[in-house]
Amino acid sequence: MSQLPPLNGLRAFDVAGRLLNFRAAADELGVTQGAVAQQVRQLETYLGVPLFERLPKGLAFTSAGRSYHVTIGAAFDALRRATDQLRPEPGKVLVSVTPTFAAKWLIPSLPDLSAKHPDIDLRIMATEKVSSFHSDGIDLAVRQGKPPFGASLNAHLLFRQEIIAVAAPSLVEKYALPATSHAIASMPKVHDAHYLWPEFLGLLQVEDRGGRGLRLSQTSLAVDAAIFGQGVALVSRFLVATELEAKRLLQITPLTLSGEQDFYLLAKRQSKQNAAIDAVVTWFLERAEN
Incomplete structure (x- = not known):
């Protein structure tokens, strides 16, 4: 199994490739310009190919560097997303809904939520795909269907079909x-x-x-x-x-x-209370009654 390239070099390459400037990359990473340049050189030595052309006023990708940066940038984006989902953020609630539900009901209703709960950071994942509470890190979901939805979920009726x-x-x-x-x-x-x-x-x-x-x-x-x-x-x-x-x-x-395909708000059964999620659930139910 191949060893991973030096991770500091990958990080320096990711930022330098995004900014195409060692000095700007150093400012973002909080290190010296020389340190960024050295980490990128070490990565190029490890890979055996040049990744950048050094220009008087910045950097330019080589053909190999450009294609490599697409993959490396996507990998760091995936790491950031995974970390954001894992790390708790007070007041953040991620809800999965269909684009139609978002456009025609939820978004027009959001001013009321903001007025009642200004500290809640409601984030909307609008997709036709059925999002996963586990892998997508969602807290709530609006589903059209018929209970039961699963032993690990609480289902609250929002609207009859x-x-x-x-x-x-x-x-x-x-x-x-x-x-x-x-x-x-x-x-x-x-x-x-x-x-x-x-x-x-x-x-x-x-x-x-x-x-x-x-x-x-x-x-x-x-x-x-x-x-x-x-x-x-x-x-x-x-x-x-x-x-x-x-x-x-x-x-x-x-x-x-x-029919039997009514609209339900689903929430994970929690071992401990989450005030922000509980407040959003209560808001959904009250808003649906109006």
Whole structure:
């Protein structure tokens, strides 16, 4: 098994490569310029290839140095992230949510959290990927599903699944509300990854006559498309509550879809209390009730 290169040299190379200047690297590392230059020379000797071209006013990568720095920089970034996740930071709470939940509910609600808990540093991981409490270091997660979610997790119900059909006033001006089943069948549709329109139209006992429609990968994009009059979207009611109140969107029929895939806030079962996490959980539950 190959030995690792000298770690001080790797660190000096990482910083010098990012700044392309030994003096600036020395300032960041808190050592002398000569020490940085010597550590990089030792690394080059170990590797047997030059990593930098020394210029009168700085440094330039060699071709080997440039490709090596990409890998070394990524390795140090991974070490920093791993250390940040391991080291406790008072008041930091990392929550995993989908991009749609972040854009349409959580981010618009954050001013209320900041006002009530100014010392809490809420960090949002918005991804369609199911993040891991262990490997990703998250503290809370919003999941759509059905309990149980696991013996190590506490599950708090946030929102029941209630899918409604919404459209911009400009699109429905020629239709009386609530729209008839045949009118809805003729309206253009906005589709997202959940593909709920066949089930919804099945409840109405009509077939889609609205054309191909617009197909998008995320519900938040479908909501935005509906706001701009590009079609009728199917979306959970709580995600468009603000738009409905402001009349930017209208519910075109009282018919709704419901199911067992409700929205839950998940938290790890803790051996000791964490005041920041507990405060965020309480805030989520209170905000969801409003």
